[in-house]
Amino acid sequence: MIKEDQKPVHILLADDDEDDRNFFNDAINDLKIANKLTLFKNGKDLMDYLENPDSILPDILFLDLNMPCKTGNECLKEIRLNPRFKNISIAIYSTSSSEKDIEETFVGGANIYIKKPNDFSKLKKVLKEVVNLNWQFHTSKLNKDTFFFSI
Amino acid sequence: MKLKDFFTPTLIYRIALGVSFILVIGVSIVFHIQMSSLNRSVDLISDSNKKQFDLEKITSEIIQRENTLRSFIITKDSAFLEDDLKVKRNIFQALNAIKEKLPEDSEDYEHMEVLTSLIQSRFDNFEEILLLATAEDTNTKLLNLKLTEGSEKTKVLRNTIYSLIDKEVNKLKIHNINHRYDIETSTITAFSLTIFVLVILLFSLSKVNTDYQQAQKLNKELNFANQIADNAEKVAGISHWKINVKTGKYFYSDNFFRIMGLEPSSQIVGPEHFTPFIHPEDVDEILKIHEESMANKTASSYIYRIIRPNGEIRYISSTGDFTNNTKGELVKIGVSIDITEEYVSKLALEEKNISLVAINAELESFNQIVSHDLQEPLRKIQMFISRIDDTESATISKKGQDYFEKIRTSANRMQNLMIDLVNYSRTIKENKVFVKTNLNDVLSDVTQELALNIEEKKAKVKIGKLPKINIIEFQIHQLFVNLISNSLKYSKEGVTPIIKISLEKIDFEDRFNDLVFKEKKFYKIVVSDNGIGFKQEFSEKIFMLFRRLETEMDYNGTGLGLAICKKIVENHNGFIKADGIPGTGAVFTIYLPK
Numbered sequence: 004m005i006k007e008d009q010k011p012v013h014i015l016l017a018d019d020d021e022d023d024r025n026f027f028n029d030a031i032n033d034l035k036i037a038n039k040l041t042l043f044k045n046g047k048d049l050m051d052y053l054e055n056p057d058s059i060l061p062d063i064l065f066l067d068l069n070m071p072c073k074t075g076n077e078c079l080k081e082i083r084l085n086p087r088f089k090n091i092s093i094a095i096y097s098t099s100s101s102e103k104d105i106e107e108t109f110v111g112g113a114n115i116y117i118k119k120p121n122d123f124s125k126l127k128k129v130l131k132e133v134v135n136l137n138w139q140f141h142t143s144k145l146n147k148d149t150f151f152f153s154i
Numbered sequence: 155m156k157l158k159d160f161f162t163p164t165l166i167y168r169i170a171l172g173v174s175f176i177l178v179i180g181v182s183i184v185f186h187i188q189m190s191s192l193n194r195s196v197d198l199i200s201d202s203n204k205k206q207f208d209l210e211k212i213t214s215e216i217i218q219r220e221n222t223l224r225s226f227i228i229t230k231d232s233a234f235l236e237d238d239l240k241v242k243r244n245i246f247q248a249l250n251a252i253k254e255k256l257p258e259d260s261e262d263y264e265h266m267e268v269l270t271s272l273i274q275s276r277f278d279n280f281e282e283i284l285l286l287a288t289a290e291d292t293n294t295k296l297l298n299l300k301l302t303e304g305s306e307k308t309k310v311l312r313n314t315i316y317s318l319i320d321k322e323v324n325k326l327k328i329h330n331i332n333h334r335y336d337i338e339t340s341t342i343t344a345f346s347l348t349i350f351v352l353v354i355l356l357f358s359l360s361k362v363n364t365d366y367q368q369a370q371k372l373n374k375e376l377n378f379a380n381q382i383a384d385n386a387e388k389v390a391g392i393s394h395w396k397i398n399v400k401t402g403k404y405f406y407s408d409n410f411f412r413i414m415g416l417e418p419s420s421q422i423v424g425p426e427h428f429t430p431f432i433h434p435e436d437v438d439e440i441l442k443i444h445e446e447s448m449a450n451k452t453a454s455s456y457i458y459r460i461i462r463p464n465g466e467i468r469y470i471s472s473t474g475d476f477t478n479n480t481k482g483e484l485v486k487i488g489v490s491i492d493i494t495e496e497y498v499s500k501l502a503l504e505e506k507n508i509s510l511v512a513i514n515a516e517l518e519s520f521n522q523i524v525s526h527d528l529q530e531p532l533r534k535i536q537m538f539i540s541r542i543d544d545t546e547s548a549t550i551s552k553k554g555q556d557y558f559e560k561i562r563t564s565a566n567r568m569q570n571l572m573i574d575l576v577n578y579s580r581t582i583k584e585n586k587v588f589v590k591t592n593l594n595d596v597l598s599d600v601t602q603e604l605a606l607n608i609e610e611k612k613a614k615v616k617i618g619k620l621p622k623i624n625i626i627e628f629q630i631h632q633l634f635v636n637l638i639s640n641s642l643k644y645s646k647e648g649v650t651p652i653i654k655i656s657l658e659k660i661d662f663e664d665r666f667n668d669l670v671f672k673e674k675k676f677y678k679i680v681v682s683d684n685g686i687g688f689k690q691e692f693s694e695k696i697f698m699l700f701r702r703l704e705t706e707m708d709y710n711g712t713g714l715g716l717a718i719c720k721k722i723v724e725n726h727n728g729f730i731k732a733d734g735i736p737g738t739g740a741v742f743t744i745y746l747p748k
Binding site for chain 1: 525
């Protein structure tokens with residue numbers, strides 16, 4: 004049951020794949036967490052939203068890496084350069100689990116790296132854990148091992 | 155400078171020649187002096203003999219005169235007195251002849267004066283006797299007296315002459331002795347000096363001869379060494395050259411000409427003859443470098459092309475630097491090497507390298523395709539499968555559910571295959587960073603990763619004490635993941651799988667084909683299980699790509715796992731082998747260098 008008094012978690016997802024956006028949406032809705040989810044088709048749309056001073060900044064941003072117009076990495080860099088966004092937790096959400104991508108996003112200032120699961124129940128599990136994560140605690144002891152999220 | 159160095163063979167020869175020359179002149183002078191002294195003594199002797207002869211003649215003439223006078227007194231025949239005047243003149247002529255040769259103040263001259271007066275008085279006596287004898291009334295008494303007086307005088311005269319002759323004889327004796335002595339000494343000096351000169355000449359000649367022979371020998375050796383050097387240059391395609399900065403003279407070794415495609419010591423005497431052979435594209439640059447090097451006296455090194463007279467293009471590497479020669483003159487010495495073969499193969503190698511880099515990039519993008527682009531749709535297929543499974547399975551028929559299950563299995567298998575392919579391609583990549591790592595740490599990570607599978611099979615994994623080794627950690631991690639997964643996969647139904655990983659001692663039987671392992675150089679790590687095992691004949695095949703052994707049951711494998719293991723061990727310069735007994739288990743032995 005969604006509790007009315009709980010402040011909804013503001014979540015953004017930038018992913019160019021429509022199916023993935025749908026899976027994500029369904030999984031979040033199944034989680035029974037008060038949330039406000041906004042979906043973006045690419046990095047450019049995301050940055051346009053964030054840079055609009057009227058926009059409400061999210062708590063968590065899920066960022067796909069491989070996107071047209073503006074890649075996830077480019078978005079990550081721009082966000083981390085702007086002090087206004089310093090409180091946004093960024094979760095990389097990608098099919099890739101290559102060392103190169105993990106290394107780059109870790110250095111780029113992402114908070115966690117999620118490899119897209121191939122099972123819907125797993126996806127729900129992952130999202131549940133990540134959304135409920137104590138970000139302050141996680142970020143304070145963040146290292147390369149804890150950066151890559153595994154269930 | 156050492157004395158020995160100072161007295162060079164030529165100098166010794168010159169000194170010997172000079173000494174000999176001076177000695178020969180000396181000998182000639184001494185000889186000349188001795189010869190003239192000999193001449194003098196010969197003159198003296200002959201003078202002395204003449205004197206004796208003259209004196210004896212005087213004696214005999216006087217005696218003759220006495221006799222004729224007596225004969226006249228007895229016979230009164232004046233015929234006896236015919237020659238009288240002539241005899242007297244003869245005697246005085248002889249006397250004067252002797253006296254002429256004598257110095258006036260000498261003893262001999264005085265003796266001769268005495269003798270002359272004696273003869274004069276004798277002749278006076280003769281005159282008196284003759285007067286007495288021719289007188290009409292001969293005073294016999296006086297005549298007898300005068301005759302006696304005359305013979306007395308003759309006696310005195312004869313004695314004087316004899317004493318003079320004796321004196322001359324004695325003088326002659328001394329002359330003779332001196333003469334003989336002179337002859338002897340001059341012979342001895344001449345002989346000994348000649349011998350001495352001969353000895354010196356022979357000595358210096360022999361010395362010069364040995365020195366000459368030595369020089370000739372050295373010359374031969376030098377020629378031989380030069381020949382060797384030339385041959386070595388020819389074989390190695392090397393040449394050398396010299397530029398004397400002071401004199402501006404150039405020298406090129408024989409092989410330099412051969413490299414240019416010319417006969418040795420052809421028309422090249424300076425760089426201006428050489429520049430036409432340089433490739434037109436290189437010539438300006440080379441001349442610039444050369445001139446700068448000569449102006450600044452700095453070392454130079456460059457590669458350029460030459461065109462041989464037959465049109466062939468050769469690559470030459472030329473290096474030179476400045477040094478002083480034995481005369482202290484600044485000389486640039488350099489080496490030119492024909493590097494055509496190396497250069498061409500280097501170019502080919504560079505080309506191959508470029509294409510290799512391109513191939514690697516392609517491999518990388520292939521890797522990218524497999525790890526990302528191919529997995530993307532597959533992941534979605536699996537996602538939809540799980541969604542259908544969650545919500546729609548109740549509405550699908552039994553047959554449809556069977557098909558659906560097969561789709562799921564195939565999708566999973568495809569996923570495993572792609573993961574293994576990525577892993578395999580990762581073992582080929584070149585960035586291999588070796589870090590000293592504790593294998594126990596690696597294995598605790600591995601067992602953690604495989605915890606679910608181990609749990610599922612209720613297996614026991616026993617890990618002994620393992621060493622610290624220089625490894626590429628993620629690869630060795632992968633190696634043990636694959637080996638343990640393999641053991642879990644091929645475990646026996648109904649038996650608790652026991653997987654042991656331990657470090658073992660290397661014994662005599664440890665060998666890999668012909669290679670014998672030594673305890674000092676390798677670690678031997680053994681992974682053994684109690685699974686279904688395999689036939690020993692497959693012990694090599696199981697490491698081949700996509701090679702799966704036929705088993706009764708259908709095992710879900712990609713055929714890549716053990717191939718990856720082999721690749722990883724090879725990346726570590728190690729060896730892996732498998733031993734199996736069907737129904738009992740398998741033993742994988744890994745040798746990793748210490």
